Amino acid sequence: MPRLETSADSPVPVRVVAVRISEWIGRLGEIWVDGQVAQLNRRPGMATQFLVLRDPDANISLSVTCPRAVLPETVIEGSRVVLRARPDFYLERGTLSLRATDVRQVGLGELLARLEALRKLLAAEGLFAPERKRSLPFLPRCIGLITGRASAAERDVVDNARRRLPGAQFRLANVAMQGPSAVNEVVDALRELDADPDVDLIVIARGGGSVEDLLPFSNESLIRAVSDARTPVVSAIGHESDRPLLDLVADLAASTPTDAAKRIVPDLADERRGIAELRARSRGRLHARIEREHELMAGLPERLRNTVRARIVREGEDTAQLRRRVRQRMTTLLQAGRDDLEHVRARVRALSPEATLERGYAVVRTADGSVVREPAQAVGALRVRVAGGEFDAAAFDRAQ
Structure with missing residues (x-):
């Protein structure tokens, strides 16, 4: 299909654009589409039936028309269906819809098979790994509760929690807990509570239901939103026999809403x-x-x-022994000192002039006190010192 050449000076009419869009969509041919019936308008006596088909994992929907004969009577709002349809662009209104020629309701067995395949896929990514589980706060300041408005699950959680801990604070988010809009509303509420800094814990509670009713709590978008949440999440969906995928990704899976109330707050x-x-x-x-x-x-x-007395006696004996040792040591040192002193005295006496004089020698000095060492110095009056004392003498020349 050639491209339209347009400009501000040479625009194309709306009809041309609509026709080109219709031609392009028409080239898609028939396709098989999987979705959930969000709205169903059965018109008695009308050959054509109208419904809105919604994507289970995204907030996207398309209008569908189909012959009454191909729409099973068991299909209701919320049913999961697979249909064969041809995309159709309505020129007059500029709207896109699907014209179905075959509508098949997805059976329970097929739904369970799809859930099992999804469980394996998410488990392989590690979303259910035990090490990802976070511990719940012992005493949460505020508990976020996602549940249906005025539901039994809400009463079970709030009443039992406040019975255990009077004054427990809750921030409620009442949303649809089944049906086509349940997934989007629960995900939006979860993200809002997760962004609230006062909320320490989030509980998603519902009071059981059929497998079809609990399908939103096995939805991939919800599972990934819980996995991405920073706040610990408690799953309280259904009864003990119910096991949606939410139980696997939550930080704690309670068997019932009442069990969740007992596990999120301590019993005062x-x-x-x-x-x-x-x-x-x-x-x-x-x-x-x-x-x-x-x-x-x-x-x-x-x-x-007794201890002090024994200590005093022992210390006294030690002191006496030390005193004896000191006295003995001092006596030995004094005796050794006396012996050394006598030896020194003997040596001094042996080397002193007195000892020399006692051996018969004399010291002769002149009148001016000089010691006479040469005969020529002995002139006139002399003074002689011997061992016994001193006396005067005079020198004379024998030649005279």
Whole structure:
């Protein structure tokens, strides 16, 4: 199909654009489409029936027309169907629709097979891995609750939680919990609560239902939204026998909404009893310790006296022994000092002038006190010193 050449000066009429769009869409031919019936308008007596087909994983829908004969009576709003249709562009209104020639309702077995295939795919990506699970806060400040308006699930969660913890705070998000719009509403509520900094925990609760009713909680868009959430998510969908994929990706899967209430908040009465028991045990242990210490202190003075007395005796004996050793050491050192002093004295006496004089020598000095060392120095009056004292002498020349 050749491209239209247009400009501001040479535009094409609307009809030309509409025809070209219709021709292009018409070239698609018949296709098989999978979707969920969002709206169904059965017109009694009319050969043509009208419905709106919605994508289960996105907020996208298309109008569908089909012969009454090919639309099964069991198809209702919310049913999953596969239909064979030809895209049709309505020129007068500029709208796109599908003209179905065959409509088949998806059976339960096929739905379960698709869910199993989706479970395997998401498990392979690691969305259900245990290490991704986050611990729930012990005492959440505010609990986000996604559930149906005025539903039994809402009452079960809120009433039982507040019975366990009076004053528990909830931020409610009432949305459709089944039907074509359920997935989008739950995902939007989840993202809104996840973005709220005051919400510490999010609970998605519903009071059971058929497999078809619970299909939104196995939807891939919802599963991925829960996996991406920063806030811990608790799944409380259905009863113990129900097992949607939401249970696998949630941080905690409760068997019922009532079970979820018991697991998201502590029981104040139980906690008080536990604290009282711990206080009693601590008091008992403290009293037992004080009693043991009292018994030990009762005999402590006598033990201290005996210990001090023995210590004093032992220290006294050690002191006496040290004193004897010091006295002996001092005596030895003094005797050695005396012996050394006598030896020094003997050496000094042996080397002193007195010892020389005692051997018969004399020291002769002149009148001016000079020591006479040469005979020529002995002139006139002299002074002689011997061992016994000093006396005067005079030098004379023998030649005279």
